[in-house]
Amino acid sequence: MQGVKVLVTRPEPENALTCQALTALGATPISLPMLEIRPLSSNAELSALRSQLYNLDLYQFVIFVSKNAARLAAELIDECWPMLPVGMHWLGIGQGTTETLKDLNIPALSNPGNNTEAMLDWLKPAKMRDQRVLIVRGVGGRPDLAKGLEERGAIVDHLELYKRLTPEYTAQTFLFLEHPDVIWATSGESLANLTTYVDQFAPNFKSTALFVPSERVAQRAKSLHWNTVICAHGADDQCLIAATKQHLGRKHDR
Template identity: 25%
Template structure:
């Protein structure tokens, strides 16, 4: 069975490499693109981060695009925390040089890696009057920002990137065609409800009733079923959990 990684690049390539190392055949078929914004490079944004108590990075893309553009926030202040909603974002923060003791993330055994799970840990670090910067793409959920504000924090947003529809390469088109032709031998790994919506535009009129899908959140599962997938499994979004769930679907040990 071939696993189809639908995350944006460069996350997709990283997941393909890690999945291949576990013995799976995997291919990247990004259903979202991220394009860098100029805002993190602006003096006002750099100053806001340099002076704040903590920064929330909503995704690996937020980390990648922010640190590619931002200057003047190094070395990372020992008293400034960096929050990540899941292990993928935390790994990116560590790779960017943020000290491990500064990274706040959900508990390793959390049912989900999302804003609600992050808040259970983050609320211990937020005091009334704290200055918090949320680094994100264009739009997104405001739940965490509202929770921070309710706790007395002063919240500012920095847009690090824009989300764009996919632009499949010829090689990715071949992968898509093979998945549509042989649905039983492909397992879609869905990590974004928005990304699933793009399948309808790049494969108009496709029959998804026989497709196999693994979703990393109940909202994503619901969107996959709305697409037409009748066989959808759910998994915690950690890499190990996805691997275990994929092996169960594939019937391998």
């Protein structure tokens, strides 16, 4: 990937870490976060979250939807539970989220995939009827996960730790931005925000190869008139790097 210019749209702090990984491979990362993660921080919000976490031992499953959810939850859980409650299933969506949880001393398991559909498919053998599930997420995130679990009889609650906001950019931002060779959009929401800005300030970006984490997001990208959409089958750096290398290799062979 020597010299390949990659537009990275992850929220921070993941964006900086991904840019570091790309630099180590000889690529040229272009940082343009398309989501801002803002933790809930008022005294009233934190008090409500702690009150909810004091009942953590009522749940059989706790599912963390992102690295940000894992990091923010771990800090609060540590305050409320000096020793973790036992007999629970701690689950992370995607290997990155799971590894973050393990680093924070939460013994999480991960499904083989990286999205809601993969998690629901992975949980099919489990008896979910009347099982209590806590989904740890940002405000309003991954609604299909709760819906899929409730359809199987689970009792689902949410622990919402942060808001996802759209960063503010101007025409000048895009005027001075290098034209990327590839673009990484790692969620449907990032894609939507990116598309809004590109349609307004840089419509020629629509011809750049766009890498997305799932077939669902790929279909959405095509409906938004991106010309070349490639599913990386995962939102983590490894999946995106592998898909990008494969794409670049095919272009070289032509």
